[in-house]
Amino acid sequence: MFMESLERENLESLPEEITIYRGMTLSEFKSGVFGISWTLDPKVAHFFAFTYGRNFATKNEKKMIHEMTVSKKQIFAYLANRDEKEVIFLRTQ
Numbered sequence: 001m002f003m004e005s006l007e008r009e010n011l012e013s014l015p016e017e018i019t020i021y022r023g024m025t026l027s028e029f030k031s032g033v034f035g036i037s038w039t040l041d042p043k044v045a046h047f048f049a050f051t052y053g054r055n056f057a058t059k060n061e062k063k064m065i066h067e068m069t070v071s072k073k074q075i076f077a078y079l080a081n082r083d084e085k086e087v088i089f090l091r092t093q
Contacts (some may be wrong), residue, residue, distance in 0.1 A: 002077050011078035011087075014040075019069050020087055023049025025061040032068070036076075040085040042067070 003011065020038040023045040028034060039045050042065060049063040076088040 007078050007080050010073075010080060011075060013089070014072055014075075014078070016072050018072055018075065018087075019067060020075075021045035021091055022066050023047070023052075024064060024066055025058050026064055027061060029064060029066055034089075034091070036088050036090065038087050038089045040087060044084050044086075057058055 018040070019043045021044070022034060022038045024034065039048075045065045049065055053059070060084060070089060074090055076090045078087070079086040
């Protein structure tokens with residue numbers, strides 16, 4: 001089990017269509033190949049794009065927030081352990 005029971009309940013309570021956000025570099029956006037960690041909170045995405053300083057490989061790249069509306073069926077997990085409203089988004093073609 002990847003999620004705790006409360007996290008499973010949170011995921012189940014979400015609507016069928018969900019808006020998710022990801023702080024990313026402009027080059028990640030242009031590539032169309034996105035990571036799997038997203039958030040339900042645009043403020044969290046903003047933090048990871050513009051404040052979080054531990055990703056030294058992308059420190060000098062231009063950053064942005066990307067927003068998508070996805071089906072809840074594409075969400076593998078909801079993680080609530082760090083107040084990030086993190087969702088693991090598995091993109092399907």
